[in-house]
Amino acid sequence: MARFLALRLIHAIAIVFLVATLTFFLIHMAPGDPIITRSEAQSVPPEVRAQLLENFGLDRPLAEQYLRYLGNLATGDLGYSFSENRAVTAAIMERIPNTLILAALGMLLAFGIGVPVGAIQGWRSGSKTDNALTVTSLVLYSLPVFWLGIMLQLAFGLGLGLFPVSGATDPVIHDGLSTLGRLWDRIRHLVLPAATLGAVGAGALARFQRSATLETVVQDFIRTARGKGLTERLILFRHALRAALLPSITLFGLTFPVLLSGAVLVETVFSWPGIGRLIYDSIAARDYFVVTGTAIVSAIMVVLGNLVADVLYWVADPRTRPAS
């Protein structure tokens, strides 16, 4: 187990290094730079532009900038944000909790709805229920996440006025509320973005789980369970679902990066103050170190997501555990 974890750690470091290097050079290759982006908003004289480039170290050769960046990275310094005027670490740390809450709730909804729905479809394959759920899950799966977000905003935010359309809290009244009131305020703001992320994820997972269940229900142990006289419900939830869950658990690790990329869109639609919106804004502003820093953080989150998936897989299927 220790060897396995050590190997995973080495892999993780290699992945983060590659992501940092690739992102660093890709964003530097993009047309424009942070100063050009700033100077489109107002006229910046050439001498001021030169001074800004020097102040930020952007006048140095790219290789030198890269080596300096790696040196700083080794000490945990992700650099300075030109657009936010503060350390990248501070900018990211402020946003991470919001994205984690949103992504976690989105995943919870995706798995909580997608897995049982897919299992029921697989169990009752060919039935009217299966057909209806197939159409529903396919529709959800094929919806662009930003479109669904805007539709939910229009219907439940602007139309019915049930939920806020933006932000993580109501900045005007939040601090004036009781503890319960602040919690409720947070929940209200989470509903639409989490439902958007969760709905699209649930559609995909239901399709996946249906296939896995279909393969499981024809296995010998299911026939044996039936032969033993167990109820259909017991067979489905105790035997079939547990076996059919393994592929979905693998998906857990793979779903995390998908949810993160979905968060970029959802956070933009709902003006959610998370990492996704930071990525979006920083790319537009050519905020080099924020782009690279958020890519590194995303890579770490994906690596961790995969590790969690492995652990869950071991729990579900002890045969897959590495030898101790």
Added chain:
Amino acid sequence: MATVRLASIFSVGVLLTGCDAASDCPTDWCGTIVVTSGAEAGTLFPPNYVFGVELSLDDLIFEKLADVGPTMNTIGDEGFIPGLADSWSFPDERTIRFTIGSGARWHDGTPVTAQDVVFTYDVYRDPIVASAATSRLRFIESVSAVDERTVDIAFAREYPEMFFDAVYHVRIIPQHILGEVPRESIGTNEFARSPVGSGPFRFVRWNAAEFVELAADPAYHRGRPGVPRIVWRFAAGGQQALTQLLAGEADVLNPVASPTDQERVDNALEYRTAPYPYPVYAYIAFNFRNPDDLDSPHPLFGEREVRRALSELVDGDAVVRAVLGERGFQSVGPLTSMFGELYASFAPVPHLADNAMGTLRSLGWSDSNGDGVLDKDGIDFEFDLLVPNSSGARIRSSEIIQEQLRGSGISMNIVEMEFTATFAQAKTGRFDAVFGALQHDPSPSSVTDSWTPAGFDGYNYGHYDNPNVVRLVDQAQTTTDIAEARALWERAFQTVIDDTPAIWVYVPEFAVALHTRLEGVSIRPDQWSATMWQWRVDPRNLLTRDVIGNN
């Protein structure tokens, strides 16, 4: 009715405070103005401001010595209104003496002194601080304290816009907080995200990607602000900000650019729009240099007659009507109505298609091979137009102009690019034409940034250069005779327009979206939020958010 009831059940106010939508003000001073914008501020350190939202917030937190008034005059000191300075005088023709208001205090309680003003101008003019306002202060010779409340700003020479240059771009910052900070890091100091000013509102907090909260300074020396609190929200984009507003989560949004969006606001029960002449003109700039060989002239746009003919082929009025409806005008040149009389003396380039085709034929352009595109010496009349994909109005205008030119045998390819990429490309000189839009300040001097060689590294993407324009601008900036200055400016702008370095396309009429409960609202075109500190909330029409969190 059922919808309203359902919405009420989910509202925080009803569930947790017992308040309904409207509440009574417990004191004589209530209300929170919630502003939303589609972009976030990056810094609140005034010398390094970049975007309009930063400028608006800085104007609430900090003070200028004085400011342009409603007349927008920039020549002499006529019409200027007091700011940090209560009054001013002219000890000699090159010096302005400002007297700081006796009640002026920093938000930490320290009195504002003449030394703060001296320090501020030193910071703004320090090259290492890299303030974009530096060039506007280049004629200032010295700034010196006469006593605790009096400061002299002396210029190297007398000129008409001396007073404007002295005050318009500079917001006074506190020496007692920033005096010891090394200049190379003053812009990145924590002050940039938690500033202390002397303006009508003090900074409270900044939640990144969410909002900045400001609280009124009731002892502000120019009078008590109109409301106790302003919350400035940052949405992820213009459309998200509009959605936020229409959902009732904000009171103010600027700008509401497109006619469709303005209609949506006007159709909303509790909102209205306040249109104002936004000082922006949109134009298609020609590249004067050959993109393949920057030392030689552009094969199409090197000739003035060709540029003029292209301009006459475009039916500008049709473009404006189709894209902006009644919410915009055909542009007359590199200026807007903010220049008042100066602007009124110009008219748009007329649509003279026959005349233009005659000009092109006389220059040797014809469709010799019958492919529908004019050609000359084996070269087709074909060019690329860079258009930033962030601007729907510019994309639509390009498409209409493309069709208009196609009908005359000119092939214009629209190249849509991301905003930053568009202008990064334009700055390299490797382009034929680019669709820009420029906002200018109240001074005609801003023309130098875009239509003289001084703007080669700035907005003059096409490297338009006419020495006569430079000479006229220089004379207009230096003459001490105000009437002569106006005449020189007129000649300078006319020369640019005659040279046709661009097709002047449109001037949009933007609007501020406002909640109907706001009172005392006035909009100054150059800085729409300049008077926001005096805006009030109708005490008979309060919302829950005007009361909760305000006590």
